[in-house]
Amino acid sequence: MTTADDLIDLVRTYNPRCNDTLLRRAFVFGDEMHAGQFRHSGEPYITHPVAVAETLAKMQMDDATVITALLHDTIEDTPATFAQVEEIFGREIADLVDGVTKLTNLQLNSRETKEAENFRKLFMATSRDLRVTLVKLADRLHNMRTIRSMKPEKQAQKARETMDIYAPLAGRMGMQWMREELEDLAFRVLNxxxxxxxxxxxxxxxxxxxxxxxxxxxxxxxxxxxxxxxxxxxxxxxxxxxxxxxxxxxxxxxxxxxxxxxxxxxxxxxxxxxxxxxxxxxxxxxxxxxxxxxxxxxxxxxxxxxxxxxxxxxxxxxxxxxxxxxxxxxxxxxxxAHWSYKNGERVENRFAVDPVKWINALTDQLEDDEDHNAFLEAVKLEMYTDQVFCFTPKGDVIKLPRGATPIDFAYAIHTRIGSMCQGARVDGLRVPLWTRLKNGQSVEIITAQGQTPQSTWIDIAVTGRAKTAIRKVLRDQNRERFIRLGRELARVAFENVGKRMTEQALRTAARAMTIEGVDEMLSQIGGAEMSARDIVATLYPDLRPREGDEVEAAHAVVGLTSDQTHQRALCCQPVPGERIVGIAFRGQGVRVHAIDCAALADYEDQPERWIDLRWEDGQHRPVHTVTLDLSITNDAGVLGRICTLIGEQGANISDLKFIDRKPDYFRLLVDVDLRDVDHLHRVRTAISADSSVSHVSRHRDPGQSGAG
The missing domain is CATH 3.30.460.10 (Beta Polymerase, domain 2)
Structure with missing residues (x-):
């Protein structure tokens, strides 16, 4: 294993003025905090952060980044706290370590708006200091180099994640050598x-x-x-x-x-x-x-x-x-290259481009009123694809992600051009709008007055800018229908807390939420940009279902000690009546899973963390959220009718998200608060009986193994 002296000598080769005292202190601190912890290979855990630090030192990173690598798992996996790291190593390093911890816990492919909001905030935070991302990439690189000691299923999961997220991210940051190695290491596992x-x-x-x-x-x-x-x-x-x-x-x-x-x-x-x-x-x-x-x-x-x-x-x-x-x-x-050293001095490479400029350029494309999921989609599209360069008839260069279409090209020129797009010529030849553009092609957009975006364009477009602009126009076109849907959803939300919806109540809620008018608020609810539950929570904060029920719900699980807290796992969302098991987390209590949850496979080799649990006998309160996956026909009044059916079964809709909109059908995820598995069965049966519902199932996401 690399020693503290070895690491310091490596840093000194490019930065003779490094703070060897602080580097040594970080090495010792990390060793003490991880004492007694071991990797799957059986090696002491400290070998991992040291290897990450060594990779970053070979990249000639500054002292703060190398020290962050040594400490990057301490706040998450050891008794060390942010305050303790800040006191010993300073605020800069503490913020970097905290940033790596947040990146580690981030679910990039989450369907939840809340996760999209977190991603937006975290993305902007890391854009202010990209060293957080560099540490995370080096962390993943070492984990992939030593992946053979993990179980085959876990290897496959990590390899797919590496191929989908971390390898493209390394390439987007310009570190092609790391991208190639990550891809090859993942390829070795997957095929x-x-x-x-x-x-x-x-x-x-x-x-x-x-x-x-x-x-x-x-x-x-x-x-x-x-x-x-x-x-x-x-x-x-x-x-x-x-x-x-x-x-x-x-x-x-x-x-x-x-x-x-x-x-x-x-x-x-x-x-x-x-x-x-x-x-x-x-x-x-x-x-x-x-x-x-x-x-x-x-x-x-x-x-x-x-x-x-x-x-x-x-x-x-x-x-x-x-x-x-x-x-x-x-x-x-x-x-x-931004942190390169020569003879102890930072050296600026004139060809190095600050990725912060790329991030700012991306966020500048998004309008202030756009939803967080649009931002998340745009970030992924821009970050994980190569680019093609096409030309306007005047010779201007337009940069687009690989796989972009004439629709993306039109919106890249101007939103008005995109919305009026009727056709396109590529290198002088008329082509369909779904044509994939190639490097060096000349593209001419044909426009027509009165032309408006079609719903099918959502599937044709590739860039976040185009998709967002198309959705905005379609949302405006569907405004009246969304207002009617929003009014019905709001009525059900009021009834679920024993209140009557009035125009005065709606106006008061709109003012309190700084939304311009009742119609705009209802349109956002009908378009699934906000939840009707938010209105009720604004007007009647004491009646919010989750406020008063958490304490009672805490006593619903039998098998915990008096000092143990618990949370339901988001991946399987267990409800009373189902067999359950608990997984213990240090400092985070117990996470309750359904016995058939796929995420439990991750803990098969850690039997000491398993706790035998059962639901308490008797009647439970309707506070257990379950997500239903629905496909319904795109007809007026259907969604309102479904919401009424759920309310008639004594269940509360706590959230609703559209995940696919087509001219003939909608697919959406509905969060429903239920008592138990029998209550779930009654709700599903009532929904399935409606002729406008083509599919209803319980949505489970193994990737959401956190607690809620």
Whole structure:
């Protein structure tokens, strides 16, 4: 294991003026806090934060980031508190550690508006200090490197999460090396057979053709020397996952793939980049359509390089990237280039782009009145996709996510152009609006007066900007219908607390909630932008169902000790009448799960945390929230009728969210407060009997393993 002296020596190689006293103190503090804790491999837990710190030190990060890595799990998993970390290491480091803890607990794929709100706040908080994200990425990298000691199901879960979230995030931050390693580590778990097959093919290819990389590298150096260009040439075979993805995209076997080798040419100046390109193209034939100049058109994360593909020895295609040393540093370290040190001094790389600018550009696209789920969707779309560059007829460059359509292009120019879009021409040819745009294409948008967005555009559009603008227009078009739906939902919410809805009550609630008028408030309720329960809570805070019932509900579970608190797990939402089991969490009480909950598999190897529980006999209060998944026809009055049916069964609707809107049907999630499993059965039966309901089921989300 790396010692404190080893880590300090590593930091000193790029920052001789580092605070070795504070680094050593953090190492000792982390070791003491994690004493007695072990990883799945059996190693002392402290080996993990030390490995994370070592990765960040190799990226030449500042002292605060390396120290945060050493402490990143202390607030979450040990008795250490924020105040204690702040007292010993200062507010900056305490905030960084707290930020990593929040990122760890974040559910990026949650359907809950509350989670979307949390994501928005947390995203803005981390945008002020991206070092939090860097620590989290290094944390995930080490976890993936040591994933073999975990159970197979957990390995698969972590690998999918890495492939979907962390690898694209690393790429978006400009750390391509980390993205490639994360993808390959996840690929090894998710499809080890395919990965091993590719590796075997590489071994066979090397046996048949010899060391191709070494020979082509030598050839390139000879050509560059002949042209008088001083440059470093590096070559390598591409990662197995990169090969596999190319095979899937092109629907080709390994033997038909040609560009499986990549080479980098590092020059002294930008002018030498173009001279090197000329020398390479003179020696080898360029492959048409495979040239990209990211020096004249840099990526939004600061990446600059010339990409070309040429036919090398024996007609074998090879990909070549040409860049200067400064460009290479940004390409390798991305956002970390902001914290680069040389001889103990921070050095500013002129090509490094602050990701905060990217985040600000993203949030600037969103209007103030947009809902949090739209923000969450836009963030994911912008963060996890590569970009394409298209041109207007006047030659202006429009940057879009890969897979974008002419609709996205139109809205990127102006919201008015998008809403009036009737058709599009790409490179002079009329194309359908669902056409996927490619790099370098010229796009002309055809508009027409009186044209308005269609509901099908939601599925065609890719960018958050376009989707949000389309939803806004559709919402305005459906305003009258949403007002009627909202009024019915509000009536049921008032009746559930024994009150009568009046116009005066609605006006009072609108003023108290600073909403411009009763109709606007009802429209937001009908459009599922807010809950009718919020109105009741504003007018009658003492009648809110969850306020007075929590204490009584706390006595509904039998099997806890007097000092133990409990919470129902959100993943399975158990209700009285179902078999239950408890999972103990240090400092967080006991989380109650249904006995058939899929999330319990995560704790199979920790029997000491399991607690045998049962529901108390007798009548229970209707305070146990269950989420129902409904599909209903898109007809006037249907949703109001469903809400009335639920109210007639003595159940309260505490929240409602649309998750899919189509011209002929709606799909929505409804949170209903129930007494027990029999009450749930009666509510489902009543809803199923309505001819406008095509589907009703209990919604369970294994990813929501937290408590509520």
């Amino acid at each position: 080890s057979e395919a990965r091993n097959s590719i590796l075997r093919r590489f071994i066979k290819l090397r046996q048949d053709a010899g060391d191709v990389v070494s020979r082509i590298t030598t050839d390139m150096r000879v050509e560059l020397d002949r042209a008088g260009i001083s440059a470093e040439v590096m070559g390598r075979a591409k990662k197995p996952y990169s090969i596999w993805r190319k095979m899937q995209e092109k629907d080709q076997g390994f033997s038909r793939l040609s560009d499986i080798y990549g080479f980098r040419v590092i020059t002294a100046t930008e002018a030498d980049c173009y001279r090197a390109l000329g020398a390479i193209h003179q020696r080898w034939r360029a492959v048409p359509g495979r040239f990209k100049d990211y020096i004249s058109q840099p990526k939004t994360n600061g990446y600059r390089s010339i990409h070309t593909t040429v036919s090398g020895r024996d007609g074998r295609r090879v990909e070549v990237q040409i860049r200067t040393r400064e460009m290479h540093e940004v390409a390798e370290t991305g956002v970390a």
